[in-house]
Every structure is written in structure tokens, then in C-alpha cells.
Amino acid sequence: xxxxxxxxxxxxxxxxxxxxxxxxxxxxxxxxxxxxxxxxxxxxxxxxxxxxxxxxxxxxxxxxxxxxxxxxxxxxxxxxxxxxxxxxxxxxxxxxxxxxxxxxxxxxxxxxxxxxxxxxxxxxxxxxxxxxxxxxxxxxxxxxxxxxxxxxxxxxxxxxxxxxxxxxxxxxxxxxxxxxxxxxxxxxxxxxxxxxxxxxxxxxxxxxxxxxxxxxxxxxxxxxxxxxxxxxxxxxxxxxxxxxxxxxxxxxxxxxxxxxxxxxxxxxxxxxxxxxxxxxxxxxxxxxxxxxxxxxxxxxxxxxxxxxxxxxxxxxxxxxxxxxxxxxxxxxxxxxxxxxxxxxxxxxx
Ligand code: F6P
Numbered sequence: 319x320x321x322x323x324x325x326x327x328x329x330x331x332x333x334x335x336x337x338x339x340x341x342x343x344x345x346x347x348x349x350x351x352x353x354x355x356x357x358x359x360x361x362x363x364x365x366x367x368x369x370x371x372x373x374x375x376x377x378x379x380x381x382x383x384x385x386x387x388x389x390x391x392x393x394x395x396x397x398x399x400x401x402x403x404x405x406x407x408x409x410x411x412x413x414x415x416x417x418x419x420x421x422x423x424x425x426x427x428x429x430x431x432x433x434x435x436x437x438x439x440x441x442x443x444x445x446x447x448x449x450x451x452x453x454x455x456x457x458x459x460x461x462x463x464x465x466x467x468x469x470x471x472x473x474x475x476x477x478x479x480x481x482x483x484x485x486x487x488x489x490x491x492x493x494x495x496x497x498x499x500x501x502x503x504x505x506x507x508x509x510x511x512x513x514x515x516x517x518x519x520x521x522x523x524x525x526x527x528x529x530x531x532x533x534x535x536x537x538x539x540x541x542x543x544x545x546x547x548x549x550x551x552x553x554x555x556x557x558x559x560x561x562x563x564x565x566x567x568x569x570x571x572x573x574x575x576x577x578x579x580x581x582x583x584x585x586x587x588x589x590x591x592x593x594x595x596x597x598x599x600x601x602x603x604x605x606x607x608x609x610x611x612x613x614x615x616x617x618x619x620x621x622x623x624x625x626x627x628x629x630x631x632x633x634x635x636x637x638x639x640x641x642x643x644x645x646x647x648x649x650x651x652x653x654x655x656x657x658x659x660x661x662x663x664x665x666x667x
Contacts (some may be wrong), residue, residue: 341616470504
């Protein structure tokens with residue numbers, strides 16, 4: 319019987335997941351002879367031993383498809399008293415040589431703990447937020463940025479026609495990577511990110527300055543996790559959709575854009591509107607960059623399994639696929655540097 323390798327996708331979905339899975343399956347079958355089990359719905363698949371065998375047929379035609387053919391969930395085994403032990407037992411029952419976990423900080427945090435308990439784990443960094451340490455880019459990010467950029471381009475023409483301020487709210491729970499890159503690419507007049515609580519008076523000044531220069535419209539890009547300065551409206555708190563938390567303790571963000579648009583209108587008198595992009599940024603086909611990156615990550619992950627390099631995550635450094643300890647990737651978030659933000663600021667106002 320051929321050796322078995324498990325693969326799961328955890329957390330929010332992300333364009334390129336299927337490209338990773340396809341690459342793992344194709345290289346396994348072509349080069350190493352492993353049988354690949356797709357564990358269904360993230361960690362839930364390992365807890366319940368719900369899986370399907372992924373053969374060449376199953377992954378055929380999936381490269382360009384968004385979402386994940388093995389589904390995903392935010393199931394957190396650490397919330398169950400015996401969750402991690404059950405996964406280790408089930409991995410033995412399924413006779414897995416190793417498990418490849420494709421996920422962000424939460425999924426890889428669990429993967430790291432399992433590795434410390436002796437499970438053979440390999441990680442693949444996934445998140446549209448691009449906030450994982452250890453890798454220059456995560457796949458899915460480029461797609462999200464391109465979707466947001468296209469939205470900003472579209473909003474531009476309507477803002478211009480109506481002499482309005484358009485506030486575009488993008489994803490980015492803890493970090494402003496999407497806001498920053500989509501904002502630069504889309505020519506935003508102000509970009510607000512979680513790393514830098516903003517001064518609403520300064521934002522209004524920038525917009526007024528621009529309008530005084532003869533421009534009658536403006537585009538403001540704001541990350542969902544951005545917040546007012548502590549002494550201003552909202553007292554520096556995050557704007558939430560509701561009080562519910564997911565299994566990893568994350569609140570549901572969203573709504574800062576609407577509050578900001580109202581505040582800008584009241585303070586400046588400029589008519590303002592908001593567009594909240596939400597999950598549109600995570601849906602649909604990956605860009606060419608993400609398809610290639612995800613494919614290379616998949617190939618790199620199965621190579622790590624073959625070499626027995628466990629507890630490692632594939633990563634992009636420059637143009638090379640390397641491996642880094644998962645522990646390094648999950649110890650802190652990769653945030654937008656002051657230097658990068660300063661580059662964006664040149665175009666503000
Ligand atoms: O972490 C990725 C992400 O898309 C965040 O940017 C966002 O806050 C969150 O997931 C939304 O999660 P959900 O799919 O649970 O609405």
C-alpha cells in the first residue's frame with residue numbers, strides 16, 4: 319500500500335487554494351507515489367475523520383477555480399479538551415505519513431502545536447491579508463488587491479461624475495496590506511490602515527486641501543481594522559458588525575467605512591458614500607501570480623514531506639521558495655512598515 323499524506327484547508331477561503339491542492343496531488347502521484355487524502359472542512363476533517371481520496375481526476379480543472387474543493391471551516395481543536403490528541407490519534411488511524419495544513423495564523427498555530435506534540439506537519443501560508451511572518455507574500459493577496467484596485471477604478475469615475483468622496487472599505491483585520499497596495503495601485507487620496515490609528519481632522523484637512531486645489535472628488539481607502547485615534551470618535555475601538563466571536567476568538571469587523579464617510583461629510587460638507595467590498599475580495603478566480611505562487615507552494619510542501627522536513631512552512635523569499643519553521647511564521651503578524659506607508663503618503667491629499 320502506498321504511503322498516505324493528508325491535506326486540509328483551514329480558516330477563511332482564499333483564491334489559489336485549489337492550485338496548491340492540485341500541485342500536491344500531481345507531484346505526489348507523479349514523483350513520490352503517495353496517496354493524498356483531503357480532510358474535509360479544515361480541522362473538522364481531522365477530528366471527525368471525514369476525508370476523500372484526491373486523485374488526478376478530482377483535481378483536474380480546478381487550477382483556476384476559487385474556493386477550496388475540500389471545503390474549509392474555522393473549527394478550532396484547541397477549544398475541545400481532547401481536540402489535539404484526537405487529531406494525533408486519527409492521523410495514526412489514517413496511517414498518515416504527514417499532514418499538510420494550508421492556512422493562516424490560526425490554522426498554522428494549531429499545526430505548530432501538533433508538531434510540538436509529535437505529529438509530522440508541513441504548513442502552507444494562505445491569507446488574502448498577507449500578514450503572515452516568514453514569507454514575502456501569501457497566495458490570495460494579489461487576487462484580493464487586484465479586485466480592490468478594479469473596484470477603486472470603477473468608484474473613481476462615479477466619484478468624479480458626482481463630485482463625491484467615495485470611501486472604499488477593504489478587508490484587513492490586523493494589517494493594512496490590501497488597503498495599502500490597492501490604494502497605491504488605484505491612486506487613492508487617503509489610505510487608512512490598522513497599524514496607524516488615524517486623526518479624522520487630518521483626514522478632512524487632506525481632502526479639503528485637495529478640493530481647494532480644484533479637485534471635486536476624492537477616494538479614501540480604509541481597511542476594516544482601521545480605527546480612529548484614541549481621543550477621537552469611537553475612542554480608538556474597532557468597529558464591529560456584531561459582538562459574536564469565531565472559534566479563534568476573532569470579532570467580526572466591518573462598518574468603519576460607513577462611520578468614516580458620515581464623519582467626513584459632516585466635517586467637510588463634501589457629499590460622501592461608502593462601498594464595502596467584503597467577501598468579493600476572496601471569491602472567484604486567482605490571478606496568474608497567485609496561481610503560480612500557490613502551485614510552487616504546493617510543490618514545495620510535498621517536497622518537504624518527502625525530505626521529512628516537518629514543522630516547516632513553505633515561504634517565498636525574493637523569487638525563491640524556501641522553508642521556515644512554522645513557529646517563526648506564527649509568532650507575530652507581518653505589519654505594514656512606516657517606510658511603505660510613507661511612500662503611499664506622498665500621494666495623499
Ligand atoms: O483573514 C482573512 C479575512 O478575510 C479577514 O480579512 C476578514 O476579517 C475575515 O477573514 C473575515 O472572515 P469571515 O470569512 O469569517 O467573514
